[in-house]
Amino acid sequence: MKAAVYYGPNRLEIDDVIEPEPGPGTVKVKVGFNGICGTDLHEYFAGPIFVPTKPHPLTNRQLPLTMGHEFSGTITAVGAGVRGWSEGDRVAVEPIYKCGRCQPCRAGNYNVCQQIGFHGLMSDGGMAEYTVVPADMLHRLPENVSLELGALVEPMSVAYHAAALGEAGAGDTALVFGAGPIGIGLWFALRGRGVEDVFVVEPAATRRQAIEALGAKTLDPTQSDVPAFVSDHTAGAGADAVFDAAGVTPAVRTALACVGSRKPMVSVAIYERPIETPLLNLVLNESRIQGSLCYTAADFEAVIELMAAGIYDTTGWVSRIALNDVVGEGFEALHAGAKMKVLVDPAI
Structure with a gap:
């Protein structure tokens, strides 16, 4: 499958990589759209900053990685032990890995986990045709919330x-x-x-x-x-x-x-x-x-509820591009101020 793989500053390549399959507790997601955010820009132009150069303590992954932590998609396969999710479910992904042991995690503030990781920064992410994520990252999208809006749930939850x-x-x-x-x-x-x-x-x-x-x-x-x-x-x-x-x-x-x-x-x-x-x-x-840092599951659910109520509108500030155009029409255009928000569509 095609994926945008980050190798270091100013080096993001569209590679053919092995299509992932879900293991226990995870699901495989066909990516609908993946947003490029400011953190991605920092990594591309000045990194690696957050992308680990040695194995991350929670994901055991390091550079090079498939980028992308703002994404939505459709479940295509379910791993062993996963309950409540099925093939065909449309989801937004809350991409936080947390340790569950540090004081912030024990207090319920896992958005400031002392070992925090992100799918697409500390593991292979959503700037690809498919990705595999832990089931506890999933949030169901209502029928009236498009996959395009679903890819915006993550940054809108930050806000x-x-x-x-x-x-x-x-x-x-x-x-x-x-x-x-x-x-x-x-x-x-x-x-x-x-x-x-x-x-x-x-x-x-x-x-x-x-x-x-x-x-x-x-x-x-x-x-x-x-x-x-x-x-x-x-x-x-x-x-x-x-x-x-x-x-x-x-x-x-x-x-x-x-x-x-x-x-x-x-x-x-x-x-x-x-x-x-x-x-x-x-x-x-x-x-x-x-x-203010990141979000919690409650923020994701609140944003999805507001999206279902028609509060959010992408008119005039969101652009859509193909995965093959991610550098020029994505990273370079955003860095130059020519675009405001870019969603990558791996299907085109």
Whole structure:
């Protein structure tokens, strides 16, 4: 079968590899779509970062690996001991490997497992025609949720987890910094959780236009004094929750100037460079910075439920490409900013 195999920086090859078969406790999935995310880009252009160069403690796998951890598909074979799943079931895959023994795992917070692994980063993943996954990674897709949307459950769950940590509700004001895929996901998640007063702060005109077409209210930080706007809009109270999905110093500084008293700035970005954090506003307001990593099964189920209710829309920001085009039309195009979100279709 065909698979996108990662060998190191700037080396991702479409190889013919052995088609996997399920063992005990696992299922074989025919991949419908696989998304390319920011982590994949970091690995391709600057890695290996998370991809292990020696056997991972939970998967025993190392470079080279088939990439892809954001995917959906259809079960084609079921391994011994698997219950509740059958051939033909359509699924989204929650790609976390967890140890089950460390303190976060014992507390139910396996998204911060001390040995965490990901299918498609620490094992062969979904950027292929088929992949084999443990049955406990599976989430059933309702009939009205397409495989295309199903491939977005993973990144949208990253955003949903952050939105939940922000604790904003009906009647609150929220700000999202960055209108990339996670920023868009935050906007969807907040609205799905009943927060109507949401502003997305984004300097790039194309990204503002894309999220505006979905119905979002936006602010251009190069043209507007965002903290002054928020202060006026909230009668001086500040935002009830602020989310950084941009990962750059100007966004963090502006976000911290907008957050209200005893309210959070939730960070769900990857920071490539150290950021100097102005703490005075945090101290004076008793506001806080909250980190957010990945998701849990509850986030996956919440996103799937919202998708079934029609909350999510791929119009204008999601592109689809063939597996053979994954480097040029995928990684290179995303890195250049020519596309926002790319789903790889292994069937074409």
